[in-house]
Amino acid sequence: MRRSGRPSLRRRQDMDTSDSxxxxxxxxxxxxxxxxxxxxxxxxRGLTFIRTHTLFGxxxxxxxxxxxxxxQENADPQKIAFLLRKQWTLYSVTPMYKxxxxxxxxxxxxxxxxxxxxxxxxxxxEVGNDLGIKVTLSTLLGLKGTDxxxxxxxxxxxxxxxxxxxxxEDKVVWSGWFCCISGDDLLESVPDDFTCLSLxxxxxAESYTAIVGSWFQKTxxxxxxxxxxxxxxxxxxxxxxxxxxxxxxxxxxELVFSVPCIPQSLDISYAIHPEDxxxxxxxxxxxxxxxxxxxxxxxxxxxxxxxxxxxKIHLSATRLVKVSTSIASAHCDGNIKVLN
Amino acid sequence: xxxxxxxxxxxQLVGTDESQxxxxxEAILKEKKTFKINIHVATSLPLxxxxxxxxxxxxxxxxxxxxxSKHSLRNVEASLSHMDANFFLGKVCFLITGVGRxxxxxxxxxxxxxxxxLYCSPVLFCELDSEGIRVATAQRLLRxxxxxxxxxxxxxxxxxxxxMKSSIDE
Numbered sequence: 092m093r094r095s096g097r098p099s100l101r102r103r104q105d106m107d108t109s110d111s112x113x114x115x116x117x118x119x120x121x122x123x124x125x126x127x128x129x130x131x132x133x134x135x136r137g138l139t140f141i142r143t144h145t146l147f148g149x150x151x152x153x154x155x156x157x158x159x160x161x162x163q164e165n166a167d168p169q170k171i172a173f174l175l176r177k178q179w180t181l182y183s184v185t186p187m188y189k190x191x192x193x194x195x196x197x198x199x200x201x202x203x204x205x206x207x208x209x210x211x212x213x214x215x216x217e218v219g220n221d222l223g224i225k226v227t228l229s230t231l232l233g234l235k236g237t238d239x240x241x242x243x244x245x246x247x248x249x250x251x252x253x254x255x256x257x258x259x260e261d262k263v264v265w266s267g268w269f270c271c272i273s274g275d276d277l278l279e280s281v282p283d284d285f286t287c288l289s290l291x292x293x294x295x296a297e298s299y300t301a302i303v304g305s306w307f308q309k310t311x312x313x314x315x316x317x318x319x320x321x322x323x324x325x326x327x328x329x330x331x332x333x334x335x336x337x338x339x340x341x342x343x344x345e346l347v348f349s350v351p352c353i354p355q356s357l358d359i360s361y362a363i364h365p366e367d368x369x370x371x372x373x374x375x376x377x378x379x380x381x382x383x384x385x386x387x388x389x390x391x392x393x394x395x396x397x398x399x400x401x402x403k404i405h406l407s408a409t410r411l412v413k414v415s416t417s418i419a420s421a422h423c424d425g426n427i428k429v430l431n
Numbered sequence: 432x433x434x435x436x437x438x439x440x441x442x443q444l445v446g447t448d449e450s451q452x453x454x455x456x457e458a459i460l461k462e463k464k465t466f467k468i469n470i471h472v473a474t475s476l477p478l479x480x481x482x483x484x485x486x487x488x489x490x491x492x493x494x495x496x497x498x499x500s501k502h503s504l505r506n507v508e509a510s511l512s513h514m515d516a517n518f519f520l521g522k523v524c525f526l527i528t529g530v531g532r533x534x535x536x537x538x539x540x541x542x543x544x545x546x547x548x549l550y551c552s553p554v555l556f557c558e559l560d561s562e563g564i565r566v567a568t569a570q571r572l573l574r575x576x577x578x579x580x581x582x583x584x585x586x587x588x589x590x591x592x593x594x595m596k597s598s599i600d601e
Contacts, residue, residue: 322537384539395501408502410535423534 179292181318181425186285187311202226223251243270265295322411330387332416341365347413458569476510490580498529521588523552
């Protein structure tokens with residue numbers, strides 16, 4: 092990695108294609124905004140993190156896939172499984188100042204009070220009325236790309252059960268988690284007081300996301316911004332996720348394209364049988380454990396020309412907006428959902 | 432294709448987005464100049480053979496690539512293979528639009544830079560949707576056209592390749 096003032100062109104992709112245990116999240120990062128996004132595949136797979144640190148506008152030429160499993164031994168399977176099958180909205184977060192892992196309980200307390208206060212604003216305050224909101228911050232062990240990555244943090248807002256029954260459980264109404272995957276380049280340039288957890292994923296009501304976001308921004312002097320995914324990155328995801336092995340039921344690989352039309356834009360949905368897609372990818376990928384831009388282009392071009400042959404429409408002139416595979420789906424607006 | 436009355440200094444714009452080509456052509460024509468120019472707009476090459484005998488000599492070809500459409504890149508790549516090698520001595524340039532909206536880009540920056548290097552031709556980034564940039568691009572193209580046609584004493588189109596070395600490559 093170069094230390095010059097210029098960001099370096101470096102990317103790394105870790106994918107575990109073995110059948111051994113472990114979760115496989117795929118993540119990528121674009122340097123200009125310092126963002127990671129991850130999607131976790133089935134817990135029993137292996138962690139896959141892809142990270143790119145690129146010059147403005149440049150996309151990675153090659154991604155190396157180490158064969159080692161990246162899921163740390165101390166991962167909590169239940170918690171990881173909790174992350175699956177939910178729609179997450181992606182945000183990028185600047186490094187947080189003076190965030191301490193030892194103070195999580197204190198942060199939970201403060202954030203609970205803040206959320207309760209924000210929710211109460213504008214409502215008539217009744218004496219003794221407790222909105223029953225409880226916020227917990229906890230660590231999510233095991234979601235790391237490398238050892239230098241910071242430990243992921245899970246934030247959950249639960250509404251306390253109104254039932255008098257003792258066994259009643261709190262219902263989680265909102266979740267969000269911070270993580271940093273393979274953020275080596277960033278971590279080396281970040282000063283000591285800062286914690287770099289550059290990716291934030293939120294699931295739940297937008298109002299809670301805003302409240303939690305503003306608390307973190309005020310407390311740790313960071314900034315949240317919405318993360319969108321470009322068609323180039325979506326194409327990479329389509330290719331890489333197609334290449335992953337999935338034992339259970341395979342859903343069709345679906346690509347959605349947006350055609351700018353007047354008066355209303357047209358959406359084209361292209362569904363491919365998962366085995367066909369995997370077969371195509373297997374013929375394209377030359378080196379197991381490595382994915383290049385040319386291979387991604389070739390894969391997409393094959394799909395486009397097949398479509399053109401049947402429908403005489405040039406998909407390459409449209410914009411890819413959504414990719415959906417058996418492993419995960421991603422939308423250009425920054426929503427991802429991990430299925431496996 | 433749209434052809435104007437033949438005068439000296441013909442220029443050719445090749446690309447898939449016809450409205451953008453039209454707008455740029457009009458911007459070029461609006462510019463104040465002391466010579467007459469002829470602009471030929473095409474969606475791809477080769478040009479139809481039947482008009483070869485009345486076609487004037489072409490001094491500059493500008494290929495337009497939209498970063499938001501991979502199709503436009505493929506189209507230009509296909510057209511390039513039909514060109515005579517003599518044009519690549521400074522008489523070709525690439526106009527790249529659509530980079531402003533990074534999240535809509537379907538073409539990698541690398542691909543475009545490689546194209547420029549491969550064909551030894553300058554790559555100009557311009558957001559032709561914006562009027563100001565359109566005017567500026569028109570002025571640049573006019574300047575290049577003057578040089579390519581030999582109207583600038585002491586300056587030849589071969590000099591363009593020396594302008595293409597950027598600090599990033601070093």
